[in-house]
Structure formats: structure tokens, C-alpha cells
Amino acid sequence: MADVVLRDVVKNYGALPVVHAINLDIAHGEFVVLVGPSGCGKSTTLRMIAGLEAISGGTVRIGDRVVNDLPPRDRNISMVFQNYALYPHMSVRENLGFSLHIAKRPKAEIDKAVAEAAEILSLTPLLDRKPGQLSGGQRQRVAMGRAIVRHPDVFLFDEPLSNLDAKLRTQMRVEIKRLHQKVGTTIIYVTHDQIEAITLADRIVIMRDGHIVQIGTPLEVFERPVNAFVATFIGSPPMNLLPATVAGGALRLADGSTIPMPPGLSVRDGQAVHFGVRADNIMPEGHSMPPTAHMAHVEMPVTLTEPLGTETLLFATLAGTEVQAKMLNPRPVRTGEVLRFGIALDKCHLFDATTGASLRV
Amino acid sequence: MDQGQSHRIRRRLLALGHFIGLLLAMSLICLPGLWVVLNSFRPTVEIMAKPPVWIPSELNLDNYRAMFGGIGEGGVPVLTYFWNSLVISLTSTVIALLVGMAGGYAFARYRIPGKSAVFVGLMVTRAVPGVALSLPLFILYGRLGIIDTHFGMILVYVALNVPFTIWLIDGFFRQVPKELAEAAEIDGCTRWQAFWKVEFPVARAGIASAGIFAFLTSWNEYALASQLTRSLNSKTMPVGLMDFTSQFTLNWGGMCALAVLMIIPALVLTFLVQKHLIAGLTFGGVKG
Amino acid sequence: MYRMRLPPWLLLLLPAFVILLAVVAIPLVLSFYSSFTAFQLTRPETITKWIGTFNYQKAMGDANFWAAFGRTVLLLTVALNLEMLLGLGLALMVAKVTRGQRLLRTMMMFPMMFSPILVGFQFKFIFNDNVGLLNNALQSLGLTDVAIPWLVDGSLAFFAIVFAEVWTSTSVFAILILAGLFAIPQDPVEAARVDGCTPWQTFRYVTLPFLMPFIYIAMAIRSLDVARAYDIVQVMTAGGPARRTELLWTLIGRTGYVDARMGYANAMGYIAILLSIVFTVYFFRKLTTARTSLGMGD
Numbered sequence: 001m002a003d004v005v006l007r008d009v010v011k012n013y014g015a016l017p018v019v020h021a022i023n024l025d026i027a028h029g030e031f032v033v034l035v036g037p038s039g040c041g042k043s044t045t046l047r048m049i050a051g052l053e054a055i056s057g058g059t060v061r062i063g064d065r066v067v068n069d070l071p072p073r074d075r076n077i078s079m080v081f082q083n084y085a086l087y088p089h090m091s092v093r094e095n096l097g098f099s100l101h102i103a104k105r106p107k108a109e110i111d112k113a114v115a116e117a118a119e120i121l122s123l124t125p126l127l128d129r130k131p132g133q134l135s136g137g138q139r140q141r142v143a144m145g146r147a148i149v150r151h152p153d154v155f156l157f158d159e160p161l162s163n164l165d166a167k168l169r170t171q172m173r174v175e176i177k178r179l180h181q182k183v184g185t186t187i188i189y190v191t192h193d194q195i196e197a198i199t200l201a202d203r204i205v206i207m208r209d210g211h212i213v214q215i216g217t218p219l220e221v222f223e224r225p226v227n228a229f230v231a232t233f234i235g236s237p238p239m240n241l242l243p244a245t246v247a248g249g250a251l252r253l254a255d256g257s258t259i260p261m262p263p264g265l266s267v268r269d270g271q272a273v274h275f276g277v278r279a280d281n282i283m284p285e286g287h288s289m290p291p292t293a294h295m296a297h298v299e300m301p302v303t304l305t306e307p308l309g310t311e312t313l314l315f316a317t318l319a320g321t322e323v324q325a326k327m328l329n330p331r332p333v334r335t336g337e338v339l340r341f342g343i344a345l346d347k348c349h350l351f352d353a354t355t356g357a358s359l360r361v
Numbered sequence: 362m363d364q365g366q367s368h369r370i371r372r373r374l375l376a377l378g379h380f381i382g383l384l385l386a387m388s389l390i391c392l393p394g395l396w397v398v399l400n401s402f403r404p405t406v407e408i409m410a411k412p413p414v415w416i417p418s419e420l421n422l423d424n425y426r427a428m429f430g431g432i433g434e435g436g437v438p439v440l441t442y443f444w445n446s447l448v449i450s451l452t453s454t455v456i457a458l459l460v461g462m463a464g465g466y467a468f469a470r471y472r473i474p475g476k477s478a479v480f481v482g483l484m485v486t487r488a489v490p491g492v493a494l495s496l497p498l499f500i501l502y503g504r505l506g507i508i509d510t511h512f513g514m515i516l517v518y519v520a521l522n523v524p525f526t527i528w529l530i531d532g533f534f535r536q537v538p539k540e541l542a543e544a545a546e547i548d549g550c551t552r553w554q555a556f557w558k559v560e561f562p563v564a565r566a567g568i569a570s571a572g573i574f575a576f577l578t579s580w581n582e583y584a585l586a587s588q589l590t591r592s593l594n595s596k597t598m599p600v601g602l603m604d605f606t607s608q609f610t611l612n613w614g615g616m617c618a619l620a621v622l623m624i625i626p627a628l629v630l631t632f633l634v635q636k637h638l639i640a641g642l643t644f645g646g647v648k649g
Numbered sequence: 650m651y652r653m654r655l656p657p658w659l660l661l662l663l664p665a666f667v668i669l670l671a672v673v674a675i676p677l678v679l680s681f682y683s684s685f686t687a688f689q690l691t692r693p694e695t696i697t698k699w700i701g702t703f704n705y706q707k708a709m710g711d712a713n714f715w716a717a718f719g720r721t722v723l724l725l726t727v728a729l730n731l732e733m734l735l736g737l738g739l740a741l742m743v744a745k746v747t748r749g750q751r752l753l754r755t756m757m758m759f760p761m762m763f764s765p766i767l768v769g770f771q772f773k774f775i776f777n778d779n780v781g782l783l784n785n786a787l788q789s790l791g792l793t794d795v796a797i798p799w800l801v802d803g804s805l806a807f808f809a810i811v812f813a814e815v816w817t818s819t820s821v822f823a824i825l826i827l828a829g830l831f832a833i834p835q836d837p838v839e840a841a842r843v844d845g846c847t848p849w850q851t852f853r854y855v856t857l858p859f860l861m862p863f864i865y866i867a868m869a870i871r872s873l874d875v876a877r878a879y880d881i882v883q884v885m886t887a888g889g890p891a892r893r894t895e896l897l898w899t900l901i902g903r904t905g906y907v908d909a910r911m912g913y914a915n916a917m918g919y920i921a922i923l924l925s926i927v928f929t930v931y932f933f934r935k936l937t938t939a940r941t942s943l944g945m946g947d
């Protein structure tokens with residue numbers, strides 16, 4: 001086991017920079033998820049740690065070794081790939097034991113390690129099959145098994161669940177978390193799915209355009225996003241953003257109506273901002289959480305409803321912008337019906353309209 | 362740190378080795394050919410000189426002038442050969458492609474009883490050496506009176522190329538999802554229209570690569586042509602090369618000039634479609 | 650009205666069947682028949698003179714035939730293996746190049762554009778003991794002062810033929826293997842590197858198994874095409890000197906056309922065809938196995 005440290009790590013493709021001098025400290029045994037939209041540099045970063053991409057600048061350290069110039073085989077890492085990357089000409093058993101076979105370990109030891117891994121991942125009955133005869137979920141488990149037999153310092157996961165169907169994905173998510181609890185190895189995990197990130201990670205690293213935007217625990221990035229990008233990227237449905245202006249201690253929306261200023265913010269009078277509120281914090285009266293100390297009230301016509309069972313997602317219009325709100329203990333709502341909504345202001349956010357930065361202090 | 366350093370040095374050395382290896386291989390591949398091109402511009406006397414002349418004293422077009430000069434002046438009816446080669450190769454390639462498309466489509470889309478046996482059977486016809494075929498064909502053609510005709514040569518070359526075009530094109534049609542044609546049929550196409558409007562365009566690259574192979578085979582074939590062509594009616598360029606030889610002498614410079622004339626069309630064609638060639642072989646190969 | 654309907658696949662394959670029947674099968678039947686006769690090209694009436702399996706028995710007992718047979722198998726084995734190894738090396742080197750690969754690929758295919766007959770003449774001149782490029786170069790560089798009899802000495806001539814054969818046909822392997830290299834999924838290769846493989850081990854355990862189908866395809870194509878060697882050998886040595894580079898095809902050609910003993914030539918031709926078919930079917934078998942083991946079977 002080992003910690004992983006990235007210092008000013010840069011990746012350029014020719015003249016095109018794809019990762020800009022990022023810094024990241026991953027502690028021993030930590031589960032860190034790199035998340036961001038496609039093309040944000042998260043996979044490239046992971047592949048630099050693996051040694052599959054050359055590092056254009058800065059240093060990568062695993063444990064006490066700077067690994068910049070080491071080939072992947074000398075880094076003592078394991079990787080699980082998006083497309084499983086199983087060797088199609090080898091049986092499951094041979095796939096699992098391949099790295100140990102390459103390392104010229106004694107046969108007995110290989111058999112023991114393979115049996116162990118197969119047991120953990122319930123692959124034992126499949127050991128003599130070829131990858132072509134396995135289902136998607138089984139292949140994924142073999143790929144994970146191949147990673148754990150080596151007892152590496154670090155596990156790397158590159159979007160391992162994106163080829164699975166929704167149900168299997170949820171199931172494998174649990175298996176990965178359980179695996180981490182069992183072996184306790186440092187894990188670096190790349191995904192574009194923020195739900196995966198929140199459910200799995202000890203800490204989330206949110207990336208965009210080759211920069212790290214925010215690092216924090218799932219709760220931190222959910223509750224205190226540093227900017228409008230993180231606010232809309234993390235959480236489902238995405239946070240509603242309404243253009244507004246700060247006017248005399250209140251917020252004036254696009255249609256001239258006002259909302260009281262949320263507490264705990266640092267703003268100038270006349271500043272152009274985006275008012276951010278999650279669907280969980282804007283609910284119709286009589287179908288909401290108990291009110292908090294700071295409440296605002298608005299009336300909105302409902303344009304569309306999406307029943308989710310225990311709650312209903314309401315699409316409504318506020319000051320010309322579409323807003324998503326949640327309705328607890330739902331009742332049927334007609335399209336066009338005007339409801340009165342309560343906004344929990346102490347859970348709301350303000351972002352500068354030009355920089356996008358959070359104005360929370 | 363030390364480990365990193367040695368890895369960096371090794372990488373440099375490997376890169377250097379790679380470059381040298383590539384250079385060596387490419388020279389081995391290209392030099393004999395370039396030597397032919399160079400000799401086509403030199404007088405035969407200088408080529409045959411002893412001691413050898415390494416740096417040519419003069420390069421001229423004499424060989425080409427003589428070649429195009431006509432039969433009377435020791436030239437060779439090269440334009441006629443060129444025309445024969447072109448007509449025979451192009452026509453046989455087009456026909457082989459059409460037949461190959463029909464056959465490849467059948468293999469890719471229909472259940473055929475004993476499919477792999479039929480397939481290997483087709484391929485094996487290619488295993489018959491031209492020299493073994495030329496004897497009976499000569500007799501047969503003689504009876505039919507199609508010796509020394511374009512038609513006869515085209516027929517032979519179509520047969521020579523069909524197994525291979527079927528194979529390559531089959532692989533390519535397999536890459537085209539069945540749903541594509543089905544969608545087109547639902548959109549109102551007949552099966553025939555669905556083929557030409559949807560499946561054919563998607564598989565076009567593979568068909569082009571099959572075409573190149575067929576063309577090169579016909580363009581360069583000698584064993585059969587030497588038996589089945591007799592005169593200016595149908596003699597192709599590879600057979601024409603023999604005009605430069607006689608019992609004891611050989612006009613090497615002239616031969617090189619004709620060789621250059623043979624290579625240029627092949628070179629241009631290959632360069633144009635080489636990208637599709639690789640793609641075509643990839644699909645045709647593994648999935649076939 | 651009742652019409653007999655052929656299944657569509659047969660209809661589509663019909664043109665191919667008809668042409669192959671006309672140009673390959675019928676002549677083969679004809680020559681198969683004549684291989685049981687004392688047919689001589691100069692005396693057409695001899696085609697009716699049935700002599701049973703005499704020609705085959707004669708071939709079986711003919712030392713020249715067996716020498717040519719052995720030499721042909723040797724040439725095939727040596728040439729195919731050399732071509733495979735060199736083609737593999739060449740493809741690996743070309744695949745690593747990032748800039749100018751298009752040009753390199755075209756250069757790599759250069760020999761494929763040469764007519765085998767031209768290749769024959771070209772190497773006849775390169776290996777000529779008196780004015781050949783090779784001896785000239787060796788002498789000018791001072792590596793030797795005698796003219797090495799490349800095409801006169803039996804084993805040197807065999808080497809020269811193998812060289813010419815390998816020169817023309819390595820491209821076929823290189824291009825097919827290159828196609829294979831492009832088709833290899835990158836994930837397993839990267840997985841192997843992370844799993845601790847050295848570049849050599851990655852090649853040995855992952856890349857090579859993926860390439861095997863392509864190698865067998867190239868082998869199959871080449872074993873179908875080996876008759877190309879006839880043109881080259883015919884021009885370079887015509888089976889000489891004193892039959893020391895005689896291959897099956899040159900022997901058949903000479904027996905049929907020069908000695909005009911068509912029946913006997915056809916009998917030997919059949920044995921040569923059988924040899925080709927054995928090679929081809931063998932490689933097709935290998936191909937199917939390799940494909941199945943990669944999970945790519947039908």
C-alpha cells in the first residue's frame with residue numbers, strides 16, 4: 001500500500017495542453033474518485049499515474065518512489081479498464097493468474113491467489129470459461145479479480161462500470177466498495193457519473209478542461225460547491241440557476257420580482273449573480289420538509305410533472321427560467337396549475353455571474 | 362531516480378535502433394526497384410560495363426525513345442502491349458469484382474449448407490498453379506478458337522481473381538450490420554435498392570481493396586499469358602518483356618524502360634487506395 | 650405457372666461457379682484424363698492412348714521428380730517462414746512510426762507492384778556473376794576479388810531464388826500483419842503492461858495471439874500463390890544449373906512444353922496441386938483454430 005502524490009503534473013499532446021499543472025495528494029488506503037465531463041483530463045491523469053501516458057511535466061510519486069520514467073510494470077499497480085481488457089485467448093483462470101505467471105511466481109502460489117480472488121468475486125464456477133462465454137457483469141468481475149491477485153500498491157479504475165446496464169451498475173458499485181473495505185488498498189477511480197462518484201468516494205476530485213476545480217468529501221462538494229460548474233455537475237437533478245441582481249439587500253430576478261437575500265454571503269450592491277437552489281430546497285407548500293429559519297415564497301405555474309414514486313419532480317417557470325422542484329407525498333398536479341413554493345434560503349447559493357465563483361463565505 | 366535514468370537511456374537507444382532498422386529495411390525493399398528505374402535511363406553499354414560505372418555519366422531517354430520508336434527500328438510495340446494489358450486487366454477486374462460482390466454477399470448474408478467446405482473449395486481453385494492450368498487451357502482455347510484474344514485472357518483472369526475477391530468482399534459485407542439493410546427495406550427500398558443504396562456504399566472501401574489485388578494480379582501475370590497470347594492481338598506487357606531477350610543477348614536498358622511503364626500505373630493505384638487496403642484486409646481477414 | 654426457383658445464395662454464387670468451372674474445373678478434368686494417357690503435344694492423336702496409372706508410377710519412381718518435389722517443399726518452408734518473420738518485423742517497425750506512415754506503407758508495398766517475371770529479370774541481373782550489381786558492389790567495396798557465381802553454384806542459386814522470392818512476397822505478410830496490428834484492441838495490451846509484462850512479454854502473450862489469425866491468412870494466401878515462384882525461377886535459372894534449382898513447376902513446364910510429354914507433365918501437375926491444397930487446407934485449419942481461441946469464430 002502506498003500514498004500517491006501528483007505535483008504540477010502536466011500533459012501536452014503536441015502543443016495542445018490537456019492537463020494543466022495539477023496537484024493532488026492521495027493518502028494511503030484512500031478511495032479517490034476523479035470525476036468530470038468527457039475531455040476534462042481525468043482519464044489522461046489516471047493513465048499518467050499508470051504509466052500508459054508519458055508525463056509532460058511535474059512529478060508523480062507512488063509510495064516513496066518518483067515513477068515518472070518507470071514503465072507500468074515497475075509501478076506495482078493494477079488497473080481495471082472500461083472495456084474489461086480481458087485476454088480473449090486465455091481462460092478466466094489464466095486471466096486471473098497472468099500477472100503472477102509473468103512474475104514467475106511458483107505454481108502453488110498462483111493457484112492459491114487465483115482461488116482466493118475467485119472466491120471473493122464468486123467466480124469459482126467460471127474459472128475454466130473463456131471471456132467470450134461470460135456476461136458483461138462476469139467479465140467486469142474477472143477484470144477486478146485480475147487486479148486484486150497482484151496485491152498492488154494502488155488500484156486504478158478507468159470508468160469500469162460504464163458498459164453495464166443500470167441494475168448491474170448499482171450492484172457492482174456495492175461490490176467495489178465492499179472490495180475496498182476488505183483489502184484496504186488505495187483506489188483511484190475515474191468516472192463521468194457523479195452518482196458513482198458520490199456513492200463510492202472518500203474524496204471526490206472534480207476536473208474540468210484539464211484543471212482540478214474542487215477536491216472534497218462527497219458532502220463537501222455537494223453542500224459547498226466552489227463554483228456554478230460544480231454546483232450543476234454534482235447532484236441530481238442539477239441545481240437550478242436563476243440570473244439575478246443584488247439590489248438593496250435582496251435579489252431582483254429577471255422579471256423584476258425579488259427574493260430575500262440568503263444568509264452568509266458576501267456581495268456588493270448591483271452585482272450580477274446566479275441564484276442557485278436545488279430541487280430539494282424548493283418545494284410546494286403542504287408537500288415539503290419542515291420550514292427552516294430563512295424561507296422565501298414564490299408562485300409558479302407547473303409545466304410538466306415526473307412522478308418518481310415517493311416524490312414527484314415538478315418543472316415550473318420562475319422569472320422566465322425553468323426550475324425543477326420536488327414534491328413530497330405527491331398528489332396529482334395539472335399542467336398549468338399555479339402552486340405556492342417555499343424556498344429554504346439557508347441552503348441556497350449565489351455565484352458571481354461572470355466568474356461563476358461561489359459567493360459563500 | 363537511477364532506475365528512471367536508465368529507462369530513459371534505453372528508450373533513446375530503442376528509438377535509434379528502430380530508425381536504423383527501418384532505414385535498412387526500406388532500402389532493401391526499394392533499392393532493387395530504384396535500380397531498375399535508374400537503368401532505364403542509362404545506355405545498356407554502361408550498365409554492362411566492366412569495371413562497373415557507379416556514377417552514371419549521362420542519363421537519357423534513349424531507351425524510351427527506342428521503345429516507342431516502332432518495330433522497324435528495333436523497338437517493341439509497347440503501346441499495343443500497354444493497351445492490351447490495360448483492357449484485359451481493367452475489364453477482368455471489374456467483372457471479378459461484380460462476381461465477387463455477388464458471391465461475397467451470398468456468403469455474408471445467407472445460410473449456405475456446408476458453407477466452410479464450399480468456401481475452402483472456392484479458395485483451393487486458386488491453388489492450381491498457372492503452369493498446370495496453362496496446358497489444358499491451351500488445348501481447350503484452341504478448340505474454342507479463343508486463343509490470343511482479349512476475351513480469352515479476361516476469362517482466365519476473372520477466374521484467377523474471383524476466389525480472392527469473394528473472400529475479401531465477404532469479410533467486408535459482414536462488417537455491415539444486417540439492420541442497415543433491413544432499415545432501408547422498411548424505409549421502402551427493394552432488397553436490390555437496399556443493397557446498392559446502403560450496403561454497397563458502406564462496404565465500398567473493402568471492394569476497392571479487393572479491386573487493387575485483382576488488378577495487380579492480372580496486370581503482372583505471366584505464366585498463363587505467355588501460353589495463351591500469341592501476337593499483337595492480346596500480348597500483355599509481362600509477355601512483352603520477353604521481346605527484349607533473344608537467344609544470347611538481352612536488352613536490359615530497354616527492358617527496364619518497359620518495366621517502369623508497367624510499374625507506374627500500379628504504383629499510382631496502390632498509393633491512392635492503400636489506406637482502404639489496410640482497412641479492407643483488417644475486416645476481410647479476421648472476421649472472414 | 651410453375652417456375653423452378655433456386656435459393657438466392659446459389660443464384661448469387663452461380664456466376665462464380667460457372668466461371669471457375671469453365672476455366673479451372675473443366676481444364677483440370679481434361680488434364681486429369683490426359684494424365685492417364687501418353688499424350689504428346691506434338692502428336693494430338695496420342696491423347697486417346699490410355700496407359701492407366703503409368704505416368705503416376707513413373708513420377709513416383711523418377712528421382713528428378715522427387716528431387717524437385719523435395720526442393721519445392723524446402724523452398725516453401727524456408728521462404729514462408731522467412732517472409733513471416735521479416736514481414737512481422739517490418740510491420741512492427743512501420744506501425745510504430747507516427748509521421749509519414751502513409752508513405753512508408755506505400756513503399757512497403759513496392760515489391761507487390763512488380764510482375765514476378767520482372768522480379769526474375771531484376772534479380773537475374775543483380776546476382777549475375779559478371780556484371781551483377783551485387784558482385785560489382787562486393788568487389789568495389791573490396792570484400793571479395795573473385796566473381797561469386799551466385800546463379801551457377803547450386804546452393805548459392807537456391808539462396809538467390811529464396812532471396813528474390815522473399816523480396817517480392819514479404820510485403821504480403823507485412824501488410825496483412827500491419828492490418829492485424831491496427832485491429833488489435835488497445836485495452837488488453839495496456840492491461841498486460843500494467844500487469845507487469847516487459848515489452849517482449851506483452852508481445853509474446855498478448856499481441857502475437859491476436860496476430861496469429863492474420864499470419865495464417867497470409868500463409869494461406871501465399872501457399873495459394875506459390876506458383877508465382879515459377880515465373881521467378883524460370884527467368885533466373887530455368888531450373889538449372891543442371892536441375893539444381895529445379896522446382897515442381899519448372900519441371901512440369903519443361904516436360905510439357907519443351908519435351909512435349911503432356912500426359913506425364915499433367916500427372917506431375919496433379920501431384921503439385923495436391924501439395925498446394927495440403928498446405929492451404931492446413932493453414933485454413935490453423936486459421937479457424939486461432940480465430941476460435943480469440944472468440945472470433947462464426
